[in-house]
Amino acid sequence: MIRLRALLLKEFIQMGRDRLTFGMLVGIPIFQLLMFGFAINTDVKHLPTIVFDQSLQQEGRDILSAFESSQYFDIQATAANYQDVTAAVESGRCKVGIIIPPDFSENVKHGRSAALQVIVDASDSMSASSAISTAQMIGQLKSQEVLTKRLQSSGGRLLEQPYDVRIRPWYNPDFVSAYYMVPGILGIVLTMTMVMITSMAIVRERERGTLEQLIVTPMKSYELMLGKIIPYIFVGYVQATLALMIGILVFDMPFLGSLTLLYILTTLFIVASLSLGVLISTVTKTQMQAMQLSFAVFLPSVLLSGFMFPRAAMPDFFFHLGQLLPLTFYLEIMRGIVLKGIGIEFLWSQTAALASFIIATLFLSLLKFKKTLA
Secondary structure: OHHHHHHHHHHHHHHHHOHHHHHHHHHHHHHHHHHHHHHOOOOOOOEEEEEEEOOOOHHHHHHHHHHHHOOOEEEEEEOOOHHHHHHHHHHOOOOEEEEEOOOHHHHHHOOOOEEEEEEEEOOOHHHHHHHHHHHHHHHHHHHHHHHHHHHHHHOOOOOOOOEEEEEEEEOOOOOOHHHHHHHHHHHHHHHHHHHHHHHOHHHHHHHHOOHHHHHOOOOOHHHHHHHHHHHHHHHHHHHHHHHHHHHHHOOOOOOOOOHHHHHHHHHHHHHHHHHHHHHHHHHOOOHHHHHHHHHHHHHHHHHHOOOOOOHHHOOHHHHHHHOOOHHHHHHHHHHHHHHHOOOHHHHHHHHHHHHHHHHHHHHHHHHHHHHHHO
């Protein structure tokens, strides 16, 4: 019993000395609990929506008010023409476009069926399903509301459905889950392997005692960082190529965009993941700590990037937290190029975000590495 007590005392003392590991053991479960509780929400609301109202009458405003009151659609922009709607949905700025034709109001007034078009970005199938079902329900409810009033004066005569909501899902009209998942899985695979491999790079050198040998060479800090990053860029290319081939050949995934642009932007994402791994490597002391911290980064990447759960349904804090993760921007790039076929003119903001992330993480890595050497 005395020996056991001594051993327990020793373990607690060691745990107290290794503050980083202790902090991760306590902090990561709390963060995961909060993240699962608050951020994971499949009830997608507040989808950014653009409206092209050609009737400009009260009937059009009524149906738009019904869309906005549902809280599933946030009308953020008004289009001057059909091309504005197309550009907003293609760029990802808006997930839904509502188009009201010029004769909409006249049709409602004269008891004819009034059609309106709802365009939904189906490259994100979960958000699209929510938008489609809600739009159809709004059309049915508004129709019932009008029909109830008209039936009293029609003498039981069969009336035409007042509101005809026509849904047009774009980019993945059949809602094939593989088309949505394969580009995301590629990003997940690259994140997992690139971050974890490089996170242990410098730590492994330190544990083996070879870091001192590298330090005494004429090699500069940034050259050491590049030496740890560049070989894995080629590994990332191999992974990306294999994943694309499997997606296209096995799952019949369409590829509508530029392959060259995809590889260029994939390079940015690979470097961003590698630089994050190097940063983790500079702040940890053992491979175990590096592995734990990598996992702490990997899990939010899966949950907050839009890979599994729609980001539009997340609270503001977790939505903005997701914007600190390179995978969030890479998923938009992948789905944009592969499923939408869009170019750099719609992806410049995601590209700039990845480039900024690389600069910031490499700068912090160099700063931390120099302090470590000092």
